[in-house]
Amino acid sequence: MNISQAVIDFADLAIKLGAYEVADRIYLQNLILALIGEDDLAENLQPSGNDDSLTLSDFLCAVAKSNGQFDEIAANEDIFQAKLMNFLTPTPASVNRRFKEKYAQSPKAATDYFFDLSKKNDYIKTRAIAKNEHFYSASPYGELEITINLSKPEKDPKQIAAEKNAVQSSYPKCLLCIENEGYAGRLNHPARTNHRIVQLDLAGETWGFQYSPYAYFNEHSIILAEKHSPMKISQVTFARLLAIVDSLPTYFAGSNADLPIVGGSILSHDHYQAGHHDFPMAKAELKRQFVIPTFPNVVAGIVNWPMSVIRLTADNSQDLVAASTFILEKWQQYTDESVEIVARTADGTQHHTITPIARRRGDDFEIDLVLRDNNTSEQHPDGIFHPHSDVQHIKRENIGLIEVMGLAILPGRLKTELEVVKRYILGEADTVAAYHQPWAEELKQAYQNEAIDDYMQAALGQVFLTVLEHAGVFKDTTDGNAAFARFIAELK
Template identity: 30%
Template sequence: MNLNQIIEAFLSLSIQNGGWMELDRFYLKNRILLLVGEKLLEEESQTVELFQGTAEKMVDELINYALANKKIENDQASKNVLKAQLFDLLMPPPAVVNAFFAQYYSKTPQDATDYFYQLNRKSGYVKKYESLESMTVEAGYGEMTFKLMTDQTKKTSETAANEFAAACIQEKSSPQCPYCFESEGYAEQKAENSMKRFIRMNLQGESWGFQFATDEQYSEQFFISPEKHSSLEYGKRGINRMTQILDVFPHYFISLKDDGSIRHGCYEGGKEQFPLFHKSISRYIELADFPLLNIGTVYWPFPVIRLQSPNKEDITEAAAVVLNRWEKSIKTIEDNIFISIIGRRKEGTYEFDLLFTNADKTTENREIDRQKFSIAELSGVLNLYDAELIKTEEIERSGRIEQLSEQYLGQLLQTDLFKRVDSRIESFEDFLTELEKN
């Protein structure tokens, strides 16, 4: 493929993404030619066959031309600067993205998120790694899902966020972490960040930003963070905000989990239907103040309390009662022990799960190697990034995954907060008894 084919494909993608119009084609082409050090291209007589690679591949090819023309030095810093400049031409400005989002949202919420997600995918900001194989294993508490992924070096969102924050602190740069609004278009740490866009939201009278994860761990993984760099409330106000997010995006689930490090709290969610979501309440309990609320436990490797109601006020108030009861059941509040919370909408009903787990992994394993369980892992999905495992024969691979399922289940069992030495209540059963007395 020659330079003309690559540029024409680049122009088509830029215009298709909405940042530029057809009238801008010559202007945009000249901008690219200037960046890579080429003169005006002669138009070919026949129809130009477009370059078929990804946006990232197109940018890499353009950088090669810039190197050949000695437009930039052959070092990583110079390449990253040019990469960021080219990527930025692929994505519309934030105001345009937000305007299009609002226009699509006037049709349906899913139309809006579909637009924003596809924009991020086509430009290459969201890198979706499809699984080579997905296996469902009966793990004693119901079915768990194991996905063999193509990228064995992929980082979790938490790890990437921590590295970003550490680099920003070291360089004393403006954005403190990737959840800060100042990180929009900030490409100092990673050139692809020049394409980052936030959808502005108003939640409880405060400014928040919606963004998709650049390295998604499950379908349409996203984060919603406050404009102010601060932690999130785990009480009534925080849960009420989760129900508001579900009203805005009823087709997504939303979760709240302590990340253990970054002080800029954020909600995490997506479109995936995890195995936990398909489980039913196995034992109902009663809260006297909420006669119309379904509340009970879910049979899972660690304690889970589920609340169901069409009334979001009941969900908010009842969840606060459970959280308050839990705070009284531990010896010291200073431990900052948080319960993971996952909420979703089901046919007009709000359904919230309270996960009583410290989310820490207790054993080392070459495939299961992260320090904390993600929301996906707590909900029954484990992504495996292991080249050797991918290459093995089906029978051997199946046996290995069964072994991993036992290790995975064992680790989940050990996250039970009621087994901590600092818990005043001896068992989950005792906690439920105390809860019903309130």
Template identity: 40%
Template sequence: MKTLIDHIVDDAIALALVEERDRIYIHNQMMAYIPEEMFFKEADDIGKADSNTLIEYIAEQLAHSGVIEDQVYAKDLAAANMMNILMPKPSDIEERFYANRVSGIRKATDDFYNISVFSNYIQKNRISQNISFSSESKYGELELTINLSKPEKSTEEIRAAQSAATDSDYPQCLLCKENEGYIGHINHPPRANHRIIRLELGGGEWYFQFSPYSYYSEHSIVLSKDHVPMQISTQTFHNLIDFVDQFPHYFIGSNADLPIVGGSMLAHEHYQAGRHVFPVERAESFHVTVKGDVKLELLKWPLSTIRVTGEDREAVIRQATVIMDAWNTYDNPELDILSHTDAQHSTVTPIARKTEAGYVLYLILRNNRTTEERPNGIFHVDPEDFHVKRENIGLIEAMGLAVLPARLKQDAEHLQGFFTTGEMGESAHAGWIESWRSKYGDDHIGEHFEAVFHKELGLKFESILEACSVFKNEADFVQFFEGIDHDQEGIS
């Protein structure tokens, strides 16, 4: 008789994580979590599912039977601890990665990705709930995702988390290397099944892992060994180029290092990478300059973006540094651009790729200055679009992939109901819907609601990105660019 655990062990054997000789040991270790009467229950049709589905099913059954609490954290903890029994030690995973790398980096990343999926660290089943689609814009095709993958805590869980709050700073954040194998608690997700790979970038120690909640193919995180704040400098460019030299099939990019225009994790220096080509990489240019062997292009893109391309990595880094230095000290009050007031306001969002044309660095110009009239940022989402998204526009979205809040799924269902019942009720989207009605008519919207909703969300995303652009027209962008002394040495 095969149990549910046997099916998971079979998958682990197929991945060469354990051997058949280990099966009894694994059974006995699993019994620390699964009562004997549940453990030996014969597998039914669920036994044909993959390991992610099986382990999540087991955790659900444990909660349903009262063995563990029926809470997101308790089920995630049980699943992570059980899968950890089948996972080799970090040193073994790292040794395996570098052994595979001898045959090619793609073999190494493919294998590490498969292991991360098997262990349920990559939450494949939850990621599959996301609603993803593309939308045409004046800048080309944009990509959008309504993020449904992160489970929401219940009121009881939120209260329990608040009451359990401590002053503990271990690990200091969710990105720290100390998360590897960490059991977790109600205020910190379980990471028993988590593994990371050491890298050297720019002469420093970094770690490579996959994101548990991927927004694109092989969504990866590259994190500093030290818990130090985000910082964009010439060293950043060296680190990014070092990475694409080692992982030429991946892009890598960094969030900006300032609030409002940066990501949500500014306290720990990290980058995001993966096996995906973003819309910004397909953008055409409207102004091209060649300096030596380096091509500099201003892109037709909603955010002010410069593409730097060349075969000589040092020449590319030098030009990127010159541009960054010029932007970080550029002031144009007529355009509301001030690089400094009481603090630094200007920075860049850099992205790197290695192509047949050589090294490519994208520099997206950002500024986080606020005013009384625009307390959320001058170059931030317009308040009239907050009903769709009001959060920071970080790296992924600046490249053309919107990560939209889960509430939009429920909002869409509510709005679609309006065209059936005619009753809107209170809605933050009321004005938006009226613009649809005048554009398409109620009958067309009722028959093609999803297509209209997706198209209008795409248009909103386009306008959201445009609002974050520091140069609203091409002439001003060119004027800034032409004022740069590209022959100087960068100093950052």
């Protein structure tokens, strides 16, 4: 590949993606030349048909780097590459207009367009995501999904040093603010020049719809509030989630809980997550049905799942909004100290909330309400219904929306640590990290010479199942099921 051909092909791809028109070709080629630090273009070259945006951008970035357009710090290369990929990205108004045009054909056509664009312009980091390790693990509740997150690159020492001297700014306020759209980025804030947001109407409000750069599941998307306001689970939450799945019927939509410990990583900006993925919890059947007398048109039941989940189904979304609000308000006031469930502590702090997930089932709407409690105790200072100390060597982070639904997002450190555990089990290593030692010893004693990779995957699956059991407020035991039944009896 030579420089002139790469510039011509990249400009041609930008035109194909709708970012520019054919009449803009010469102008666009000159903009690309200037950005990469070149000032000459070969004559009589035609587009070769190369539409591999990532290969072309890598090549052009290498040229720019050799021309001194950015330094060795990885963040500055990311900022430059986002500027380059912005050439492939139509303006926000154009993206929204095209999304609406596609939506008139079908909601799927609209999301397919936006998803494809977000991959081609490298906003969705497909190559980084491909590094993640993913597998399934059998459990009594169905197959669980496990991902070891290897996609987000670690910062190099030069960048860490540079960030210490970087100018501090509160703009944008957080990574989810709409002001990120088109933001160039800086050492301590990621580049978003090629970032686009589609406007969605939810319950009479305008919200933003975007894809996640480091997706954890298929078409992982984020629906974010226009204003920087904190997470809050309430009646309008349920209305918005059901509006999302009504507008985008191939997607589920869910919200992290709005309290520390049981909430997500960003509680400062109200947002939801959505995508085209069947999570293990969505496949789980009802353990038993029950009736909520106030809502005769709603089918209710307890899901066969290690966490405490109530599933509601109806053909009218407003019935589900009302029933979900009724259950949330009951749960926020419910205490059963026999199973360490306390709604409010003496200082008035609220400890109960819900992680809600909505989806379509044919003509019906369905919503799962996962009961959450963020109390702590002397025995469990990190949270009574949080991963306990015996599993924190694998997972100590909050159990948010994605984990609740049966997909474990495990830290990248495990990639190398688990290799040592394997060697220890096989007698090829004498020690492992101290926090893995009791677990590794237990696994070694139980090992029966089966395929070591399969053995380790099953072991990780068992740890994740234990994590979910810890997070369940009503345990799947005789006493726990009886306690759950007592709460259900209050829904009258």
